[in-house]
Amino acid sequence: MTNLHLTQRELDIMSVLWELGEATVNELRDKVDKNLAYTSVSTMVRTLEMKGYVSHRRGEGKTHIYFATIDSEKAGESVLGRVLDKIYGGSPIKLLAHLVDQNRLSEKELARMRDLLKRPTKRR
Amino acid sequence: MTNLHLTQRELDIMSVLWELGEATVNELRDKVDKNLAYTSVSTMVRTLEMKGYVSHRRGEGKTHIYFATIDSEKAGESVLGRVLDKIYGGSPIKLLAHLVDQNRLSEKELARMRDLLKRPTKRR
DNA sequence: TCTTAATTACTAAGTTTTTCGTTTCCGAGC
DNA sequence: GCTCGGAAACGAAAAACTTAGTAATTAAGA
Numbered sequence: 068m069t070n071l072h073l074t075q076r077e078l079d080i081m082s083v084l085w086e087l088g089e090a091t092v093n094e095l096r097d098k099v100d101k102n103l104a105y106t107s108v109s110t111m112v113r114t115l116e117m118k119g120y121v122s123h124r125r126g127e128g129k130t131h132i133y134f135a136t137i138d139s140e141k142a143g144e145s146v147l148g149r150v151l152d153k154i155y156g157g158s159p160i161k162l163l164a165h166l167v168d169q170n171r172l173s174e175k176e177l178a179r180m181r182d183l184l185k186r187p188t189k190r191r
Numbered sequence: 192m193t194n195l196h197l198t199q200r201e202l203d204i205m206s207v208l209w210e211l212g213e214a215t216v217n218e219l220r221d222k223v224d225k226n227l228a229y230t231s232v233s234t235m236v237r238t239l240e241m242k243g244y245v246s247h248r249r250g251e252g253k254t255h256i257y258f259a260t261i262d263s264e265k266a267g268e269s270v271l272g273r274v275l276d277k278i279y280g281g282s283p284i285k286l287l288a289h290l291v292d293q294n295r296l297s298e299k300e301l302a303r304m305r306d307l308l309k310r311p312t313k314r315r
Numbered sequence: 316t317c318t319t320a321a322t323t324a325c326t327a328a329g330t331t332t333t334t335c336g337t338t339t340c341c342g343a344g345c
Numbered sequence: 346g347c348t349c350g351g352a353a354a355c356g357a358a359a360a361a362c363t364t365a366g367t368a369a370t371t372a373a374g375a
Contacts, residue, residue, distance in 0.1 A: 074362060082277040092322080107364045109323065129322055129371050143278045143289050150274055151290075153206040154267045159290050163304050165267050166275075166283050180287050181308045184301045198332060216352080231334045233353065253341050253352060 071145050089134040195269050213258040
């Protein structure tokens with residue numbers, strides 16, 4: 068519930084970890100920005116670890132393999148909430164309208180999404 | 192189309208302008224953060240004006256009354272896109288699922304939202 | 316054991332964002 | 346016109362974020 072804050076770069080890194088499951092510093096750098104110095108990425112991911120958003124295990128040799136300890140849902144809570152609030156004046160309808168406008172959605176996706184809106188009671 | 196970038200604080204201010212339509216520096220400060228120094232808000236809104244996101248007219252006396260010159264849709268484009276990409280792995284379905292989970296939506300809202308998903312072709 | 320190559324740990328510089336003190340301006344009332 | 350008070354403009358300090366250089370560490374191989 069506590070207000071999880073991620074900076075832009077931190078989000079870049081978390082995003083890769085969520086996508087890949089786990090990654091070494093080199094893998095992170097490849098995905099985030101190949102031009103970044105190795106140590107830059109290393110520093111950042113260690114900072115995230117200090118904040119408690121990331122942890123690591125020992126890989127082959129001495130390399131650390133990092134993985135997220137918070138899930139994207141957790142991050143989505145605060146970020147999406149903020150976007151909803153600040154940009155769409157708290158209206159989920161407006162937000163959805165945008166989402167639909169900006170992405171070319173297939174009929175299949177649309178159907179799936181309509182389905183999500185079917186039951187106000189718990190689904191999943 | 193150019194990639195509109197707003198910092199956190201800048202977004203705070205734009206948000207108030209979108210909500211109120213227009214506002215003086217004092218009104219902005221009240222809404223954004225009452226503890227901020229007057230000059231802090233003043234500087235920021237003038238920066239936004241320089242960037243072309245805000246303009247002003249003359250009010251009573253010498254006070255400036257500011258208003259947004261870009262709409263929230265414009266801002267939503269880049270921000271929502273980023274959220275979708277970084278947090279929901281590009282899946283609008285996941286994003287919507289979250290939106291539904293986190294907000295207690297009325298049946299009326301749900302219906303309206305389902306409606307938005309009806310026609311893949313232009314609506315509005 | 317010693318050397319090497321690669322990785323982590325540490326420290327700090329560079330950059331951007333946020334904040335505010337000071338000065339300048341301007342209208343209102345004397 | 347002169348002074349007062351509130352607001353805008355300016356300049357720059359403070360804080361936060363990003364990046365990377367250097368040192369320490371470690372595993373592997375000679």
